[in-house]
Amino acid sequence: MRHEHIISAKQLSRADIEEVLDHAAEIAADPEAYADRHAGKLLGLLFFEPSTRTKMSFTAAIKRLGGDIVDMGPVEYSSVKKGESLADTVRVVEGYADALVMRHPSEGSAQMASEFVDVPLLNGGDGAGQHPTQTLLDLYTIRENAGLDDLTIGIMGDLKYGRTVHSLAHALTNFDVHQHFISPESLQLPRSVRYDLHEEGATIREHTALEEVLSSLDVLYVTRIQEERFPDENEYREVAGEYQIDAGTLEAASDDLTVMHPLPRVDEIDHDVDDTEYATFFEQAHNGVPVRMALLDLLLEGQ
Amino acid sequence: MRHEHIISAKQLSRADIEEVLDHAAEIAADPEAYADRHAGKLLGLLFFEPSTRTKMSFTAAIKRLGGDIVDMGPVEYSSVKKGESLADTVRVVEGYADALVMRHPSEGSAQMASEFVDVPLLNGGDGAGQHPTQTLLDLYTIRENAGLDDLTIGIMGDLKYGRTVHSLAHALTNFDVHQHFISPESLQLPRSVRYDLHEEGATIREHTALEEVLSSLDVLYVTRIQEERFPDENEYREVAGEYQIDAGTLEAASDDLTVMHPLPRVDEIDHDVDDTEYATFFEQAHNGVPVRMALLDLLLEGQ
Amino acid sequence: MRHEHIISAKQLSRADIEEVLDHAAEIAADPEAYADRHAGKLLGLLFFEPSTRTKMSFTAAIKRLGGDIVDMGPVEYSSVKKGESLADTVRVVEGYADALVMRHPSEGSAQMASEFVDVPLLNGGDGAGQHPTQTLLDLYTIRENAGLDDLTIGIMGDLKYGRTVHSLAHALTNFDVHQHFISPESLQLPRSVRYDLHEEGATIREHTALEEVLSSLDVLYVTRIQEERFPDENEYREVAGEYQIDAGTLEAASDDLTVMHPLPRVDEIDHDVDDTEYATFFEQAHNGVPVRMALLDLLLEGQ
Structure with a gap:
């Protein structure tokens, strides 16, 4: 994957898309072969908005790869409530994980957040924006x-x-x-x-x-x-x-x-x-x- | 176990009960022997009502077997809030897990849900109904x-x-x-x-x-x-x-x-x-x- | 570590502190060496108050050691709401975990809770009290x-x-x-x-x-x-x-x-x-x- 972060479907060329779909097909054909591939890797979950499908399937995905999650939990229980900026939150949380998935109500927030972190960030939906x-x-x-x-x-x-x-x-x-x-x-x-x-x-x-x-x-x-x-x-x-x-x-x-x-x-x-x-x-x-x-x-x- | 789902204590014969209790005693006597038994298996947690004991002990149980959880989280944060039917929710979530535990406020909901899924479903309490x-x-x-x-x-x-x-x-x-x-x-x-x-x-x-x-x-x-x-x-x-x-x-x-x-x-x-x-x-x-x-x-x- | 529980920074001598900091430096220098050290161990998370940093970094810490968590979840969804005493809650939960981390709004609660359990308890903040x-x-x-x-x-x-x-x-x-x-x-x-x-x-x-x-x-x-x-x-x-x-x-x-x-x-x-x-x-x-x-x-x- 030539991209560091996945922010928008628009960033993906036909070749990028085919790389992901081909690899998904390989995985679906033999999931056992990937069961320990990312043992020890942690995916940080930053869901500033409710989600069932996206959150659960990212959770299943990293665990099926042998990794695990570190979940911020519902935003009401987070330090965002204490007035912390999104930039600060992601810079803290990148220290706890090897990659981040973020859902946030504001369009453009995923792009902005990705500029503050060194680990890969995947956009799990940013308001009226993208959900790649x-x-x-x-x-x-x-x-x-x-x-x-x-x-x-x-x-x-x-x-x-x-x-x-x-x-x-x-x-x-x-x-x-x-x-x-x-x-x-x-x-x-x-x-x-x-x-x-x-x-x-x-x-x-x-x-x-x-x-x-x-x-x-x-x-x-x-x-x-x-x-x-x-x-x-x-x-x-x-x-x-x-x-x-x-x-x-x-x-x-x-x-x-x-x-x-x-x-x-x-x-x-x-x-x-x-x-x-x-x-x-x-x-x-x-x-x-x-x-x-x-x-x-x-x-x-x-x- | 001759049952595919565990919905009610009433479905369990004396032989079924003894099979579970005997096996629990074996596990309690040597838990280490089971530590990797279901490595890679995911248990989906669908708690539509609060729970401490049932949810935490199911979580500990699957993890002590080497598996892991995929948790829907509190119902306020789920797509149930968007009007999704229980049948749809369980049919989606079965794609993320190898077995499901469900707690729900409506009597009979566990039986109903089990009819829509192919993975084992365990009733973790359905209102005034059962808690096997x-x-x-x-x-x-x-x-x-x-x-x-x-x-x-x-x-x-x-x-x-x-x-x-x-x-x-x-x-x-x-x-x-x-x-x-x-x-x-x-x-x-x-x-x-x-x-x-x-x-x-x-x-x-x-x-x-x-x-x-x-x-x-x-x-x-x-x-x-x-x-x-x-x-x-x-x-x-x-x-x-x-x-x-x-x-x-x-x-x-x-x-x-x-x-x-x-x-x-x-x-x-x-x-x-x-x-x-x-x-x-x-x-x-x-x-x-x-x-x-x-x-x-x-x-x-x-x- | 000569202590069974970590309740207050005041309980820690200079030697205790140096033991922890030296060991942290060893771990930071070669985290891979610790990746399976506590495989199968479960850390119970009892957060009676919101937390992002403390909860996520304890979660990352036990998982980086190969272990996992059993999380009580937000207190609104727990049996505490049904009037259960803190002493009862910790005595139940110690049966699901090998160690406990607790955050609670009342000063002194961590000390009190530690007197009821046989597994190590770490104070993750007790109100105006300690956060060692x-x-x-x-x-x-x-x-x-x-x-x-x-x-x-x-x-x-x-x-x-x-x-x-x-x-x-x-x-x-x-x-x-x-x-x-x-x-x-x-x-x-x-x-x-x-x-x-x-x-x-x-x-x-x-x-x-x-x-x-x-x-x-x-x-x-x-x-x-x-x-x-x-x-x-x-x-x-x-x-x-x-x-x-x-x-x-x-x-x-x-x-x-x-x-x-x-x-x-x-x-x-x-x-x-x-x-x-x-x-x-x-x-x-x-x-x-x-x-x-x-x-x-x-x-x-x-x-």
Whole structure:
């Protein structure tokens, strides 16, 4: 890995991404071979915001590599409460660990923190900013299920606020992918993201209804539409309802469709989809472990 | 272990119980022999409710077997707060661990969760429902101190609401045990539990005063009477006071009496009992480690 | 280590201190040699109050020795909330661990708790009482940077309420040290501490301005002046401002000056000091790991 820190999916070239995904595939094929690889190494966990999936899968990843964690714990119990700056906190904690994962509510905080430390820092989500390990596990899941070349993907739901979506869409421009964006008009891609994708030469199309494109998709990536984005509850229910899917919806899809979701879901994917061949969202969550193992291995190896 | 999940003490036959207790005794006799037995194995901790004893002793147990934990942490910091269903949470987390322990406020939740996962799930307490590992460590403590055959036990305190008591009483019907229940009338065994014990052929008697039976007991199992069960504080004090014991109370007991308590205690056992030969409640808490090591070993071995 | 528990810096003789610091230096010089030394050993963490530095560095320390932790977690999630006494909690938890670290808001609690357990107990701070491992890492940092013999140290800030300061000042009486205390009059050393230092034969002088003594110092130990010690905000700002330092302040200092701070800092040391040769406060925090490794190794070895 030529990078010292992993701050944004945008820093990763196609070669970087393929290095991580190839290594994740090697690890997934023979995890036992990596069980002692980083024995004695400590990963510092700095979660300034709640997290289940990211924190637990980073924990599982370092432990599956033979290492261990040093956890700051909930921020209410930390010296941040005593007015300590983020720069001071990370400079203290780097003395307790061989690498750091940080989640923080402020966009740009991961970049800033990385400038103060000598150990590798991985961004576990910085507010409305980046969440690169989520993007990598999404790419891994797409590649394993549908391939990343000559791919047609539909990304549906809240395309305006979802950092997961922006990051994924950008990363997909490294590959030969047709991207369809499906959302209500009020939650379309922000102009800046659309511009960015065009700049990267992406092939994108926008839709307001899934039917327009469903049958052509290899992958359907669903995200949640949040009630707080709407002025009143009735409008929310009406709009959100149009972007929920169930087993019936998917009858019009290709038999090979892969349905993904970053989770947690509420009701945007009905539980009757869970038992179909389409459902790949739990596998997607589980892929967080080999992908994070691969990243940690590459970063710790480089030290 | 013929079971895949451990949900309820009721699922355990006499043979199952003896398999666990025998194995716990082997482990307690030579813990070093098990120190690397499950190296690399991860136990997922899903505590949707506070716990000290159960969580810490499961943590110690898997670590004493060479394994490690992946902890969801307090529920306020989890995606449950974002509206995720329990079924989704456990299906995600099973991808991070080789077995799961769950504590949850809703009766029946452990059974439900176990139906969604392929890794072993252990119930660490489901509301007013079951807490099978508590029952097993109680049985282990009784067997080590007084034996489970030809045993006379008194169970005292809140017999109406205490799940620990119901579960233990049921499990004891597998052995040759005389069970005495001592409580105020308002906190007697529920009719359904009494019926269940009769169905199982148990020999039970109910009392309102400890003196009626103390001298005949091999084991006295004390539980807490909670203030909130009473309409007013004065009534509580009066009633609860009659079911508190101290060193003086125990002068009428057999020299071999074993006094147990699931802990935490408040004032139902006076501190002057702690230094007597009767006091077995700290040993009982400590027995949680070998008993949970035995269970985990049997479940992980079977995989 | 001739001590079974580490409760107070006052229990440590000069020989004890040197044993710990010498061993910490050995460990820091070759940490790999200690990586499996206490494999399988469990350190119980009982933090009844928030902590970042102490908890994380004890965690790193036991893991760098090959051991692991069993953490009670935040007190809100523990059985302490159900009214359990501290004596009961520690007697339960000692069954899950090979040693205990405890932080508790009540002065004297660590001493009391140690009387109930058979495993080594380390005081991680007991309210206004003692915090001996902080003192040891302070001494280690001083020795590494300036030596403990023929030392001139200035201790500045809140000298009235700071337990860190009292403990350090007392420990320094074991060595050949000139101690200067710099503070506003309202926050001078308490009479009892001053008396104690005189009893120990310490050479101390008190000042209200840093300029009086800065140029003669080998070490400047800065602590925070807290707003809540002052009747009104204006008075606080005026007084506190006089005891803040920046790179300009330090132009009058010796080139070899070592600036320390127990952290977290707010604004008593300006960030422009961080990049100077004087700044030793992050190194000081990091020294918590080898010093705690040394202590744990000595205590666990003795078992």
